[in-house]
Structures are given as C-alpha cells and as structure tokens.
Amino acid sequence: MAPPEDNPKPGGLNARVISAAILAPVVLAIVYGGTPFFEILVTAAALIMAYEWNRLCGGRPGWLLVGALYIGLPCWALLSLRADSVAGRETLFWLLAVVWSADTGAYAFGRLIGGPKLAPFISPNKTWAGFVGSIGSAAIVGVATALALDLTAVLTLAGWSALIGAVSQGGDLVESWVKRHFSVKDTGSIIPGHGGLLDRVDGLLTAAVGVAIFSIVGEGSILTWM
Template sequence: MSNLQTRIVTAIVLGAVTLLLTWFGGTSFTLLAIVMGAAVFHEWVALTAPRQTTFSRIFGWVWFALTAALLLWGASASVTIGVLVFGAAFLAPLTWSACKGWSVAGLLYAGLPMISLSLLRGDEPFGFTAIIFLFAVVWATDIAAYFNGRAMGGPKLAPRFSPNKTWSGAIGGAAAAIAAGVLVASLATPPGNFIVPVLALLLSVIAQVGDLAESWVKRVFGAKDSGRLLPGHGGVMDRVDGLVAAAVLLYLIGAIFAEPDVPSAIFFGM
C-alpha cells in the first residue's frame, strides 16, 4: 500500500470515529477532545525534549489532567480556562531558564484546543453544527491544499517553515473551505448570510497558519514528523495542527459574540 493510500485509509477511519463521537456529543465528545489533547501534549513533550525538565514534564501532565477533570466535571468555561492559564503562568518563571517557554507553550497548545472543542460541542442544539462546520472547513482546507498544491505547484508559501507548501495550495484550500463552510451552514441556517464565508475564510487562514507553526516547531527540533501514532500522517500533531488553531479561534469568536459557556449559540444568528 502506498503512502497516499495509507494516508487516505487512516483519514477515513479517524474521520468516521470522530463524526460518530461528535454525533453522540456530551461526555463521549469531551473524552475524544481529551484523548486528542493528551496525544498532542505527549508528542509535544517528546518533540521538545531538549527544552523539557523532569519538573516541567510532571507538572505539565498533572496540570493537564486537572484541566481535563474539570471538563469532565462540567466546570464553567471561566474556571476551566482560568485553571489552565494559571498553571501555565505558574510554570513559566519556574522553568524559563531551562525550557525557554516550550513547556508552557505545550500546555497551552494541548489544553486550549481541548477546552475549545469540548465547549463548542457541549450539549446544545447548535453544538453539533458548530463542530461539523469546523471540521468541514479544516478538512476541506487540508485536502484541497494538498492536492491543489501538488497539481499546480508554483511559488512556495513559507519555505523557511515548510518547503512543500505553495501559494496555489493555500488559495485552493481557502476556496474549498469557504465552499464547505457555506454548504454545512446552509443545512442548518438560512442561506445568504455573508458571515458564513467570512468565518470560513478566517478559520481556513488560521488553520494554515497553525499548520505552518507546527512545521516550524518540527524544524527547530530537527524532526520530520511529530510522532508515529497515525500511519501515513506521522503523529497526531501532524493531523490536527490546523484543527487546534481553528478550534481556539472559533471558540473565541463564539465566546465573544455569544456566551463563553455556550459558544455554539453564535450559529443561531448566522
């Protein structure tokens, strides 16, 4: 089986499981978000091992587990996010000389998307729509950027961070994301709202920025992949690098324009 075929099979299996748990929502989806966050944190700690200490590893895992427990318990958004941020702020001065912020960045990089995804889904009627919208935009960006970039080539997007990504791929990914976002939103909300394509574009751009940022981290530490958990994709971070960034942005938008505890309520007004 070629690498592309392995990549497609892995994506289909993961996509099916993810969509099923998204449909269930509640604790099932929160557990999915926690497992994803834990895998990301594990790979981050392993990847940045030269900038980790025994204390930063132990404290990071303890604080990540505490944050996950608060999510499962159903604590409010302000409490859960506040505890995570407090832990990162507490860790920063204690580890800065040895870790230079990498331990703190990892805790936030794994924890904030975990919280964002769980709160976006919640148990609300529009939680499912919010997550499917997010998935559609990010997945369309990823798939279209990959195939459009390979087919058209052209100028590199950011060769210092990721030598294979092109402007043609980025533009194709953004166009596909807008189409996917409009399609998903039209199934749940009245068509014709200009906010939908704008939001899809913003999420696509931030997803691609997240992809580039993860590539930059790997280059800093001389790694090709973040791990080997996913056949054809490398590590979990390699698979969700765009999703984690887009999830946090969508949560922030929902928290600002709707409610921090029910961010998916923003879809009522779309």
C-alpha cells in the same frame, strides 16, 4: 539532520487515505454522541499530544509551558464549542469539515498548480496556490453548511469559513516551524501515513481556538449569527 518534508511520498498516500477513512467516521460519531464520549476523546487526544510534545521538545521546561498552552487552549475550545446547547453539534461538524476541506484543498491545489512558495523557510512545499485552494475549499463548505441548515446569510458563512480555513493553515505553518526548529519530520507515528496526532490536528488546534474566541465575542456560535 535534514529539514523535514511536508508532502507525503506517493507510497504513503494510500496509508493516509485509509487512516482518514477509518478515523473520520469514528470522530464524527463521537461528536454526534456528545457527553461523555466527546470529553473522553478530547482527554485521550490531549494525553497523546502531551506525550508527543514532551518527546519533541526533550522535556525543556520553557517548551513544556508552550505546549501546555498549545494543547490546552484548543482542547478547552473544543469542549466549550460542543457544550453549546443551541448549536454545539452543528458547530463542531462545520469546524471539522472546514479544517479537513482546507487541508485537502491546500494539498490538491499545491500539487496540481505549484508555483510560488508560501513560506519557504518554514515549510518549503507549501505554495500560495495551495493556500488559495484551502480557503476556497473552506468557503465551499460554508456555502454547503448554510444551505443544509437553511441559513439565510450564505455568503457570510462562506466568508467566515474561508477565514477559519486560513487560520487552520496558519496552525499548519506553526507546527511546521516547531518541527523544523527541532529538526524532526513527524511528532510521532501513531497514525499510519500521517505521523503523530499533532501532525494530523495542527490546523484544528488553531481553528478551534479561533472559532471559540469568535463565539465568546459574538455571544454564541458563528452558526447562530446567520
């Protein structure tokens, strides 16, 4: 089987935009609503991702264990972050905005500029220009978030946002490596234009764990440090 391609074909771009336009407001509304809607969303997503992972790896025991950690840790991280009574809602909004902007920046800069490949043996369509675009876009979200929440450490949050944006792109590469290992293009087809749920949230999985770890070490949401 031919190696999977990462960039969508032009014909699939409209489907991607429409799917994102429909799903993003729903997700944001559920994050805003909190308990029990957010827990239901995360549980449903975990079940779908578990199904996709089992299908991807063919039920191999070792890979199932990897999948349990790969899916379970981010789900725990998301629930833990949202449960923060001080800034849980704001942290999730910021995290989602960082990941989504990093994805958009990577795609836009990669397509417009091109240039040297970031990891040609893992994801041949990803470029260093796209990576720079991803962290730059994430940093802009950090600045906007700091201004919106009237935080004083604007540049500090921009830096943290850029770091989380980079972590999310690392998650994208991990997912690409796994799919290349199993010679598949997508983990599923549940989201038109995006493939499977794992294809859509690969960056969020690693970014959520990263933010949760920083929150534990810093004894509170990153937003409360500013």
